[in-house]
Amino acid sequence: MANIMIRRSDKGYVFYMPKRDIEDSITSMEFDTPEKWGGEIKLGNGGCYYIEPQAAPERLPYSVRARRIDGVE
Amino acid sequence: MSALTREATETLIQEVLEIYPEKARKDRAKHLMVNDTELESSKKCITSNRKSLPGVMTMRGCAYAGSKGVVWGPIKDMISISHGPIGCGQYARGGRRNYYVGTTGVDTFCEMNFTSDFQEKDIVFGGDKKLAKLIDEIEMLFPLNKGISVQSECPVGLIGDDIEAVSKKAAAQLNKPVVPVRCEGFRGVSQSLGHHIANDSVRDWILSNRDGQPFEKTPYDVAILGDYNIGGDAWASRILLEEMGLRVVAQWSGDGTLAEMENTPFVKLNLLHCYRSMNYISRHMEEKYGIPWLEYNFFGPTKIAESLRKIASFFDDHIKEGAERVIEKYTPAMNEVIAKYKPRLQGKKVMLYVGGLRPRHVVGAYEDLGMEVVGTGYEFAHNDDYDRTIKDMGDATLIYDDATGHELDEFVKALKPDLIGSGIKEKYVFHKMGFPFRQMHSWDYSGPYHGYDGFAVFAKDMDLTLNNPCWKMLKAPWLKEEAAELKAA
16 A cells, blocks of 8 residues: 555646655546546556545545555556 | 767667676666657666665765755754764755855854764664753754754664654744654665655645744745755746746745745745755645646756746736746847857767756756757656656767766766766866866856856856866876886886
């Protein structure tokens, strides 16, 4: 489990992990509705993380705990 | 265009790597690349922010250097205690020439060295009592300090002192922020982690101090982040922002004060110069206070104009007009500078090896003078820095991460640049090799280099160094000996 921060850029969501200074675009997010948000997220660098599905945050950027499923360092 | 073709540069990298044992060669190969401007991400081509290889000469610093030397040190009305043995504090004192206004020793303290001077008994019995006593003493001798930060050196972490407890107690007693910073030198691979730790401690202990308190806002409030006022850099940047109609609330941290930092959450926009050392706090403020942040570059008229317009795009027409007015005002003066120095510098090649920002930021300024950067590299950058560098550098130029002494020497011998910009540890080696050299960490005792005023100084300095006749008269001592021996034989 690691803390990550999700931001929005003009191209979509951006993933940032402060601990490792990894910043990458999010290519897909499993759930992206106001009620259910999160799930499996895939990154531009090929990594894959899991966020416990939850209500969408009111405002981005938003810090959240994520689990690494298939990470690229 | 680069000095060498892509193939030639790749061959050069292979030649330089040959001297290493196989394991080391494999490791170092990942840190060297030939630039390809087509690339979107640096990830596959260069590895960065890794532990330096044992046995090579690295130019990196430590976490303490990143925290005390870079981020906390320049805050002028706070006292940064170097908690541990005396050397770290003494040799890091004032080295970066972070200018400030104030009376040193009365209301400002950057140039002074405060240390707990650990002795054997402090290692054996712990240094907490000494720290508490030291804080009391500081309060008695320098009552105008606005706060204290405790910068741990290696032994504090090794013996497990509880500086947090001492700081909390002292803060309650003094009614001032006393910030424990766990920036022991052994943490991380370079000073970069020190920046991160320092940012986190600012976030935890300083930033939210004035939440909910009244503050007279204007719609044009900005903060300058990541400008350490080396040789007056932040001042040369600040006047441009003020001229275009913005109000600069805070300077982080060159010539900055504790009050400015505490007021930063009230601004409209954070302007980030050194991305590497302050992006953490910008990201935090974006999340907590909804303040957007923007990277800008105040090196060279082209980049300044670009940055001023980018900054203005966040505000209304009043500021946009202001930006155009500022650009128009300074353009004739800048054209004069370029007309004077460009003929003397045109077509010259530069090699850079600096910290975490300048290897890409100053490229524009050199290009304004008609010079070309043929190789660049960072001591402690991360991959996001290289992503940004790829776009700024020419195709097929050389990029090196955490370069070793051997690699730098060989690259310089092969590329034969007309000017090298790097740090103090490299300076005298290249002087002896007869290469013009500028120390680009603290501007070789010159400056400012930021802003329009800074560019005039920058151009003059580059010309003075590069066209100095002394370089032709220099011969490396080891080459001289060989010549003498040949003569004798």
